[in-house]
Amino acid sequence: MSRLLRNVIIGLVVAVCIVSVLGWRFLSAAGYFTGIRAEVPADCTEIASVPGPEDIAIDRERGLAYVGALDWRAMMRGDKAVRGGIYVIDLKAPRDEWALAPVTPNEPADFKPHGISLYIGADGKRRLFVVNHAEAGNAIEIFDIAEDGTLAHVKSVADPLLVSPNDVVAVGPDAFYATNDHGSKGVGAQLSDLLLLRNANVVYYDGTAMRKAADMLLFPNGINVSPDGATIYVAESLGAALHVYTRDPATGALTARDYTRLGTGLDNIDVEPDGSLLIAAHPNMLAFIRHASDPKHLSPSQVVRIEPGKQGGGKAGTIYLNLGEQLSGSSVAAGYNDLMLIGNVFEKKILVCKQTKEFKSF
Template sequence: MRIWLFLVGLVVLAGGVVALNLRSFNHFSSIEPAPLASCLPVTGIPGPEDIRVDQRRQQAFISSLDRRAEDARGAIHVFDLSDPLASNGFRDRTMGVPEAFRPLGIDYYEDGETRRLFVVNDAGPSVEVYDVLENGDLEHLDTFSERRLNSPNSVAATSARSFYVTNDVRPGRKARIASLHFLMRTGSGDVYFVDGAIWKHVAEGLRFANGIALGPDGESVYVAETSGKAVQVFRRDPASGSLTPANTINLKSSPDNVSVDSSGKVWVGALPKPLRLPALAKSPSATAPSEVLVIGEDGEPVTVYRNEGDELSASTVAAPADGKLLIGTVYDEKFLLCDLPKTAG
């Protein structure tokens, strides 16, 4: 009888834990829409999960993958923001290298005549580095991999051959226990700094380490904690690449990728209901809400865009570009090109 009572109590406790987790991830909450005045859906690009903008040339680099197709090869697209429907934007620029290619987070780096694109490749797992040619094509230069980097998610370039890369959960997000790490907000995410052949472990204890971005001063690094519903701010030592925790910005949604504009504002593509993603992965008819937040100098997050999922499902990135805002997603075959309110930009 005591064992039976214990088991009943255990089931009740487990049910309570599950209910609390569902509630903490907004699973039962209603979504209050916050539309942008003008958004153009650009269709034909599957899973535009991350976007980086060459502000000088007004070109957007887009990481793309049909995640519902197991054997699909991903692509990197380059869009001319003055003519987003031009046919050139819909072709892969990687020239087929590497053959196994499932891109996630990306970052663009430019210094003088040097233009580089850094791409997290889930098929590696690795970070691929490309030289950006004058016509926008990408010439593969190098592959960076290391045994500890078993679940890379996003990358932030610091020079032509150095970068930060997040490892979202230490067991690897494909491991069965990874879901438990997410639900329980286990701090098993890491950040590595890579400088040529040197790998340095610079941050740990992150609750699903996702997007990462460098501040315009080169001395701040922002890391999205998706299960922690926060953006962690680090001070960076440019000489060594070491990171020191500086601030935690708590959010009401789960952040995915982060972008930092020239003024230092942090743009966050967020998931108000992240636990809807498994259903989304299985069914094209399923939807999940989207949200974009901007964090200014005061450190307070402000919602710029929010949608139930009918206009764009499961947003992952918000990239500002000269009065425009590009919003990407993990599964939809489109991204949004929106006019940005002057008050937000």
């Protein structure tokens, strides 16, 4: 055997080994090897919805649930004319009368909402912050909320740092944090996923300028803030972990404090009044990807409840888990008293389920 042929063979073997290892790492992170032994049921009813009620924010004082919705499959088909919307559910009405009422203003005309966040100031004034994937570029839209729940557009915040915004959390009348689920677009984003590169980040806007607040994240998705404003939570989808940061309210600076791997593809985070977290999740990200292109392929839905400890740590467990027949592609679980509203990325419904405090292993 010639030296050239031997080197070629060695190179091929090394290449196959590298590809195999990278493939195994990606499949493992995407939940390919995750087995679901049993479902965790909940007592649920359905609310009819427009396609893709992806995120929900609840005004518990007024009893209103804001829903950000977009026909994501139409977006994936390249329909540039598709316009999403914001809807409100009157939770004070009898349960059998709960329905989505549109409150989307005319501005901006190109409106493709993703994550949403409700801000209530000390003076009681309310604003809704919305990630917008407009054709002209990504932006965070800020709306004033009237007494009847309708919205009036205040301004758009655009910045080169908003590379691939996924979710937003408001921390002031003009200030917010937003997750960039990727550090680049197009092929670079796809390679980041396949190679599990930690090149995504969280950005902070103080009302005047935007800057990076946290980085080295792997597909950061949902983001939210603790009731006292001192802690920021960031959920990783491919990283399957929850990051906890201490927040400096004066500067907006974030300091990494804790990290918990939960072993499931985390999506949006809801923070309840007692500080507990409800996180919707995708136990099998590959099934979710298949569901995105074909609704006949079901994607398991999961809701994880976390009760943070006062000195760190805490308790975590699954309170809802379905193989996809009842709901595929859960993206948010927003708590309201002893209920939770579960949204999703593609389907035309929202589940309203009893929220148990009994944890199941996942």
